[in-house]
Amino acid sequence: MRRTNVKALLWGGRPCPQPPFQAALEVSASPRTGRLKAGRRQACPPHEVAVLVAALLLAIPLAAANKKATQNDQPTAPARVLIDTSVLVWPQPPEIARVRFLNMYTGQKFDPAILEKPKHQKKNWKDMLAGAQSQQEKAQKVPFQFLRVYGVAADSEGYIYAADQAVGAVFVIDPATKEATLIGNGRDARFGLINGLAMDDSDRLFVSDTKLRHVIVFNSKHQQEAIIGGGLLLNPGGMAVDNENRFLYVVDTARDQVLVFDADNYKLLRTIGTTGKKHTLTDPGNFSLPTQAAVDSDGNLYVTDTLNNRVEIFDAEGNFISQFGKAGDMPGRFARPKGIAVDRDGHIWVVDEVQSRVQVFNREGRLLIYFGEQGPYPGQFQAAYGIAIDQKNNRVIVSEQFPGRVQTFQYVTDAEAEEARKKLENPAPAKTEIAPVKAQSSAANGPR
Numbered sequence: 001m002r003r004t005n006v007k008a009l010l011w012g013g014r015p016c017p018q019p020p021f022q023a024a025l026e027v028s029a030s031p032r033t034g035r036l037k038a039g040r041r042q043a044c045p046p047h048e049v050a051v052l053v054a055a056l057l058l059a060i061p062l063a064a065a066n067k068k069a070t071q072n073d074q075p076t077a078p079a080r081v082l083i084d085t086s087v088l089v090w091p092q093p094p095e096i097a098r099v100r101f102l103n104m105y106t107g108q109k110f111d112p113a114i115l116e117k118p119k120h121q122k123k124n125w126k127d128m129l130a131g132a133q134s135q136q137e138k139a140q141k142v143p144f145q146f147l148r149v150y151g152v153a154a155d156s157e158g159y160i161y162a163a164d165q166a167v168g169a170v171f172v173i174d175p176a177t178k179e180a181t182l183i184g185n186g187r188d189a190r191f192g193l194i195n196g197l198a199m200d201d202s203d204r205l206f207v208s209d210t211k212l213r214h215v216i217v218f219n220s221k222h223q224q225e226a227i228i229g230g231g232l233l234l235n236p237g238g239m240a241v242d243n244e245n246r247f248l249y250v251v252d253t254a255r256d257q258v259l260v261f262d263a264d265n266y267k268l269l270r271t272i273g274t275t276g277k278k279h280t281l282t283d284p285g286n287f288s289l290p291t292q293a294a295v296d297s298d299g300n301l302y303v304t305d306t307l308n309n310r311v312e313i314f315d316a317e318g319n320f321i322s323q324f325g326k327a328g329d330m331p332g333r334f335a336r337p338k339g340i341a342v343d344r345d346g347h348i349w350v351v352d353e354v355q356s357r358v359q360v361f362n363r364e365g366r367l368l369i370y371f372g373e374q375g376p377y378p379g380q381f382q383a384a385y386g387i388a389i390d391q392k393n394n395r396v397i398v399s400e401q402f403p404g405r406v407q408t409f410q411y412v413t414d415a416e417a418e419e420a421r422k423k424l425e426n427p428a429p430a431k432t433e434i435a436p437v438k439a440q441s442s443a444a445n446g447p448r
Helices: 046-065 125-130 135-139 414-425
Strands: 024-029 036-041 099-105 149-154 160-164 169-173 180-184 194-199 205-209 214-218 224-228 236-242 247-252 257-262 268-272 290-295 301-305 310-314 320-324 337-342 348-352 357-361 367-371 384-390 395-400 405-411
Touching (some): 149 395, 160 405, 194 247, 194 384, 205 236, 214 236, 301 337, 310 337, 348 384
Parallel strands (some): 149 194, 149 384, 194 236
Antiparallel strands (some): 149 160, 205 214, 257 268, 337 348, 348 357, 357 367, 395 405
């Protein structure tokens, strides 16, 4: 990848910080249990490797000798990698942070202890009479975890919605508690392969289904209300709602079009783009495998034109305005753009699946900042796909497919960044406190 002049990025644009946990693997034997354990240490120079190996070989027989004496001891818990996520900000200091890592979700909460292998596999008669559950019975009740997450959304209360195609459910997550409930297949609706999500200003949820070729509408209580697009949609994916003009935009990747429905009566109003060309069109205003859509506060529509590696912009009437983006692996270029969202300041956030990063642009297509890289840790992505912005809390939500998970980031608005900049440039003067002088009493002064 070519190096980028980071000073050219409007938001400071320093490359995302490396996770503060990268180190060499250190192996040793526990003096208590004799178990080999792995830890992390700073990478050692080559001449120390022989010493480390020799020490390890000596430690193994010593640990084995102590094994019998410590048979009844409780096994030590496996070492965990601790990550200081407070340093995951973009750009890095001394620049003013514009994006901060918040949290990562992997599904419903559960106790890992239910997966541990018990000492006694079988229940005795006392356990049976008491109604105790076997480990197998407990394992069958493991809460649902993300497997392959596509579309994401947020409602007016800040709850996060994530469509998991493999689980066949929409997860509804409370960010405050991390508790998750499900809108599930066969219970709340019939799902085939769910894909995109969109939320309107009354918390109606729109769920696209690529297999059943329609969009399901749920009310704010997560009850099915309507089905849209039957007989019209071929492969519905991403969606966006224009709350001001009452439009529902549905991206159809098979048709290479965006279908525009009335968001209230669900009637088809018009289409954007030309269909029937088998993803071969490259001219402005047409698409080649479009994926996701977003709407700004002015009613303009933004569409990721995936095979053409660009973003196209249309007005509320469906007229082409402009486009930006080219194929490439350097910052500011695209290699299969997927998710797209627009924040309250009008910045355009685009997820690049192949490059495992999120890039932020202004309306003219100039790169402001980018963050993310390939990897399993917080702030890194693996097959990133969808993105949504909780406009009320300025929370950015990004989904990943492999492994399925959702990460959230805090967006620092233009106004907040300007306020922080003013404080840095004009720090408040330090207050000097002068202790009051206590008057001496006449008694303390003594007789004259």
